[in-house]
Amino acid sequence: MNRVRSAAITLVSPRGAVFLLLAIMLVAITVLNPNFAEPGQFIRFVQRVAPIAIVAIGQYFVIVSGEFDLSMGALITAQVVIAGNLIGQDESKSVPVLLFMIAFGIVVGIVNGLVTTLLKVPSFIVTLGMMLALSGGVLFWTGGAATGNPADGFRQIGRGGIRDVPIVDIIPFSVIILVVLLALAIWFSKRPFGRTLIAIGDSSTAARFAGARVWQVKTTAFVISSLTATVSGVLLVGYAGVHPSVGQGYEFIAITAVVLGGVVLGGGRGWVVAAVAGAFALEALFTLLNFAGIPSTLRDAIQGGIIILAVAYSATTFRARRKGHSTQTLPPGKEPDANDGPAQPAPQMSPATGSEH
C-alpha cells in the first residue's frame, strides 16, 4: 500500500502531475471522439507531437542546467530553409546536406554555450542574439523566400513511415525517431555526464568544488538543444513543408512543455520523460480543444493560461513542502556558531505583518 500511496503522491506533485494531466486529456479526447483511441489514429497523433516533443527534450537539458535556449525556433527555420534550398530536387544531395545541417546545429550550440559560459553573458541574451542572427542570416541568404520543398526522399523522413504494419497501419519515421531520441535522452541523463549536468543546474558552486568543468558541460547541453532543433527541423520539412514561419515560436512551446513537465526554471530538478509528457499533454490539450469546437486561434491563449497555472502550481506546492524552512529573514550567510542547531539555524519567526506582499 505504501508504494501505491507514494505513487499517488508523486502523481499530484509538480513532478508527476503532468502524467495525470496527460491521462485526463487523452481520456477526454476519446470521449469526444472515440476514433481517437484507434491505434491508427493515435499513432498519427504521436507523429504530430514528435517535433515538439523532440525540442522539449533539448530544451529540458538546457533548462535543467540552469539556462535558456531562445534560439531554437530560429534554428529550426534555418535548418528547414537550408534543406529546402540545398537539396532542391536532387535526392543525391540529401545525405551530404543532412550532415551539413547537423554540423551547423552543433556549431550553433557550441557558440551559444561558449559565449554563455566563458564570456559570462546571460544565456537569455546570448540565445536572443543568436535568434536574431540566425533569422536574419537565413532570410538574407534566401532573399526572403524559401524556395519550395526539397526532394521527396528527404521529405519522407517527416511524413512517411513503415507501411502495412498490423494494427497501426503505419509507424511514422518521426515516431521511431522520437522513441529513439527519448531512449537516448533517458540513458544520457543517467550517465555521469548527464547527472553532473543536473548537479550543475542545482548548484554550480558545489559542482565546481567537486571538480566539474562547468563550461564544458553546459556547452554540451546547448549542443544537445541545437541538435534536437535540427532533428525537429528535418521532420518538419516533410510534415509541414518549407516556409519561413516554420519553427516560429518553437522555443516558447518547448519551454512551456518543459515547465508543464514540472522542470523548474533555474535548474537542478526535473525528469526528461516528464518534459516529453508535457509536450504530449500540450498537444493533447490542443487536440481536445479542436474536437470541442474551440477556435484554433485560441490555442495560444490556452497555452498562456496553462503555463502560468503550471508554474504557479509548482511554486505553491514547493512552498508547502518547505514550510518548516521558509521565512528566513536574514539573507542566508555563513552558518553561525557550531551549536546553533543541527541542520539549519532556522529563525523561528515570520516577518512582521505590513511589511510583506
Add this chain to the structure above:
Amino acid sequence: MTTTAPVLSARGIEKGFFGVTVLKGIDIDLQPGTVHGLVGENGAGKSTLMKIIAGVYTRDAGTLAVGGTEKSYTHPLQAMRDGVATVFQEFNLLPERSVAENVFLGREPRRYGFVDTKGMTRRTSELLAELGIDFIDPTASVGSLTVAEQQVVEITKALSFDAKVISMDEPTAALADHEVELLYGIIERLKQRGVAILYVSHRLKEIFDLCDTITVLKDGALVSSGPASDLTTDELVRRMVGRSISTFFPPAVEGTAVGDVRLAVRGGGNAHIDGIDLDLRAGEIVGVAGLQGSGRTELAEALFGAAPLTRGSIALDGDTVTVPSPRRAVKQGIALITEDRKAQGLALNQSVLDNALLVVRAVFPGRTGAARQAVPGVLTSLEVSSRGTGQEVQFLSGGNQQKVVLAKWLATKPRVVLLDEPTRGIDVGAKVAVYQLMRDLAKEGVAILMISSELPEVLGMSDRILVMHDGRVAAELEPGVSEETVLAAATGTLRSSGGEVAL
C-alpha cells in the same frame, strides 16, 4: 557609583533549536555611553544572543526591556525603530545604490510628496560627520566602497534610526589595522552620544582597548559579567575556555605511522595569505587553528585550487605540481571538505546517492559503476541515516549531510584530505563518526589537514597544530599545549615560548 538606568536589560534569556539548548539563563545590561564586550568561543552563544536582541530570533524564555519597557520583537525592523540596531558581518546593503539611498532605504525623506534627495544627502553627511567621517561621499555607490567604508554605512544607517543600542558582530574581522583605528574613533563618538555598544569579538586586544564591561559566555551559559578593569587577558581566556572535555576523541588507530612528506608548500601566498611553508606528511593529522578572518579557509582553498596560490610552490609526493583549479586538485588526489556544506559541498535538491557520486561522476566518470556499488556500504559504515539513498539531501540533518559529503570524497580515494570546520553544526554522534573516519584515513596513509575553530577538537585530534593569524602561520604548537596557549597565539597575544610571537 552612579547607577544610570540601563538602556537595554535582559534577564534569563533562553533559546533552543530543534531541541538543542543554545542559551540558558543569560542576563545582560547595556549602559548608555559604554562599550559592552561579549566574548566566548565559537558555539558559546554570542551570535544567538545578539540575534535575539536584534529581533531576528525570538527568545524561548526570559525578558528583554528596552528603555525600561518590556519588548518582544518579531522582525529586525521593529527593533531598529526602537533604537536597537545591529551591524552584522553580512552587510544588508544594496551595492548599486548610493550611501544615502542605502541609509534611508524604506524611509526615504519626502518633500511635497517627492523624495528629497538633497535632504537625504545632507542628512547622511551630517550623520557621517557625527561619526567623524569626512571621506565618504554620500552619493557614492556602496559597491565602490571598501569593506570598512561599507561598515561605516551600516553604522550610519543605525545612527539614522537614532539608535540607543548598536550591536556589532566581529566588526574588525575583515579590517586592516588602520581601518580598525577608524572604527575606534567612530565608537568613541558613539559613546559620547550616549549610545550603548554591544561589541562581540574574538580579538581580545580590542576587547580590552574598547570595553568598559565584559560579559563572558561559555557553552550557552553566563560565566561572568563585570567591569573590564577587573580582568586580565589570561583570566579572560581562562573563563572563556576552561571546561571538562566531554567529547570523545578517538586515539590514533594502531599501526598508524607518520610517513614521508606528502604535501609540501614553500613560500606560498596569494591576495589573502602569505609566506606559507608547510609540510604535510602521510598518516599525519595537522590541525589549523586561528580566528575568523585569519586566512585558514583561504589556505585550504589555495591548496585545493579554488583560489590558487600566486606565489610559491607546491609539491605532492616529491613532484612539483600546480593546482590551478579544483578539477586539477581532485585529479591529483586532493580533497576539500568545505566550510559551507550547503552552498559548496552539496547539491541540495539532489539525492544522497547523487551527491555521494558527485565528484566521481564529474572527474572520474569511468569509475562510476564501481563507486555506485561501493556507496551504500560507505554510507552504512558512516551510519548515515536517511530514507534510502534516493532522499534529497536537503532533508537530512547537518550531521548526516556532512557524512554524505565525506562519502563523496572517500569515493575518490584521495591522498590528501583538507577539512574546513568538519564538525560545525553537527550532533555529537556524527562528530565522533567524523573523528573516527579521520583516524582511519590516517592509518591508511592519507595526509590530513583539519581547520577548526573548536579548540578541544584541534587539541584532541592533531599531531601538530598550526595557528594562523592575519594570513600567516603565526605559530606551530605541540599537541600537548593548553587551549589558552592556542587562543593566545590566535589572538596574537602569545608571549611564552613554544612559537613565534605574532603582533
Add this chain to the structure above:
Amino acid sequence: MSTAAVRPRRRVPLDSTLIVYIALIGVIAIGAILVASVGRNFFSEGNIRDILTGMSVLGLVAVGQTLVILTGSLDLSVPYVISLSSLLAAETMKGYSGNIIQGVLIALGIAAVIGLANGLIVTKLKVNGFIATLGIGLIVKGYLDTFYKGSSGSVPAEFQYIGATGIGPVPISTIIMLALATLVFLFLRRTRTGHHIYAVGGSLDVARLSGLRTAQPIIVAHVICSVTAGMAGLLLASRLGVGSPTVGSQGGYDLLSIAAVVLGGTLLAGGRGSIWGTIGGVAIFAVLNSVMSVMQVNPFLKDVVRGVVIVVAVAVYTGRVIEQRRARYGTKEVAK
C-alpha cells in the same frame, strides 16, 4: 597614523550610462563616415528625422521595459499589448476626432489592467516574470487572433498628425517619447516607489529586511510598462491610420526592447540601470538601422548585426569585475 592618509585609492567605475553614450557617439561617427562614402549626408534633416522617428515607438516600449527589468522581472507581453491598444483606439475613435480622448483612455486603461495582471501573477502567484508575461501575452494573442482577422477601426486625421508631423527635424512622436522618458526618469529618482524598484531588483532580501512592501514596486513597474506599450500602440495606430492585430509582433518589440534596455547598461537581473541608458540603447539601434538602410544593407542582415551587437555589449558590461573579499596582500612579494 592618521586615518585619512592611508586610505586605499578607490577605483571609480565608469558610469555605464556614460559608456552607452560614448558608444553612441562612436556609432554615429562610424555611421556618418560610412554614409558619406555612399554620397549621402548623415546629418541631413531627412536622415535625422528618420532616425528620431525610428526611436519613438521602441523608445516608448523600452522605457517601460526598463522599469520591469530593474525590478528583476521581464515583460514579454508588450507586442500583444501594442497591437491590442492600436485596435482599441482605432475602433473607439471610428474616424471621429471627438472620440480621440475616449479611444486613448480605453486603450491605455486596458493596457494598465493587463500590466496589473502581470504584476499580480508575479508577486502573488510567485511565478517569474518570463513565464507570467509569456502566458499573459499568449492569452492576449489568442484574443487578437480570434476576434480580429486584419486591420480594423479608423483613426481620425487629427490623431494621425501626431505620427506624421514634427517641429523641424524632430517628430512630435519623439518629443512625446522623450517627455515620457523624462517623467519616468523623475519617477525613479524622486519617488519612494522609484527607489524601491531599484531595491527589490537589487536584493529582495535586503528590501524585505528594510521593511519595504516588496510587491508594490513590482506591480507598479508592470503597470507602467504595459501603459507605455499601450502608448506605443497608439502611436502606431496614428501612423497607420488603422489598428492592426499584428503590428506589435511584427516589430519584435518584446525582445528588441529587452535588448535596448540591456544595451543601455541595465542589468538583466535588476537593481542597476537608467532610463537615459536605455534611450541611448534605443538610439544606437536606430542609428544602426538607419545607416544600414542608407548603405542598402540587406534588411535581413540587419538582424544579424543587431544580434551580434547585443551580445558583444553585454559581454563588455559583464566584464566588470566585482571584488568580493578584500585582498590583504598584493601579488608582489611581501617583505617579512
